[in-house]
Amino acid sequence: MKNVLKKRLFAVTLTQVAIFIISFLFYRNISLVSYINISFYFTAIFLLLALLIYTIQSGFYDVFSRSLNLAFSRGKDKRRFDEVPGLSQLITVNQRPLLFYGLVTGLLMMVALLAYYF
Numbered sequence: 001m002k003n004v005l006k007k008r009l010f011a012v013t014l015t016q017v018a019i020f021i022i023s024f025l026f027y028r029n030i031s032l033v034s035y036i037n038i039s040f041y042f043t044a045i046f047l048l049l050a051l052l053i054y055t056i057q058s059g060f061y062d063v064f065s066r067s068l069n070l071a072f073s074r075g076k077d078k079r080r081f082d083e084v085p086g087l088s089q090l091i092t093v094n095q096r097p098l099l100f101y102g103l104v105t106g107l108l109m110m111v112a113l114l115a116y117y118f
Contacts, residue, residue, distance in 0.1 A: 008097065012104050015042060019105075032116050039109040046102030053095035062086030 019038045020030055027034040055061070065087035070079065 008100060011097070011101060015101060015105055016108070018042075032112055036109055036112050036116065039105055039112070043102050043106040043109055046098050046105060050095040050098040050102060053091065053093050053098070056091045057088050057095070059086060059088045062088055 019035060019042060023030050023034040023038045026038070063086075066081060066084045069084045070081060073079070
């Protein structure tokens, strides 16, 4: 348990360092506004990827992916619809770390936003 927490905190630290580096590269300085802008993009990417993986693993796209797979392999193999694996069986990435990174980065962005306005 401690090892997982250390890995996640290390990843959050790397994310924050990347935000500062990108902020310096694009804005030529590190300010509160540039930190808020860049961290918003990181938060959006992490949360949208987590939501995309969640919807894929829930089986929402299974029928669509099976149909496309069956349609494009029509002349090659004689398979039934049941034999084609669904997209949820093929994508086995855990979305929880992405959700955690997105929430932590978003929380730090909100703290910076509150510091900016007050």
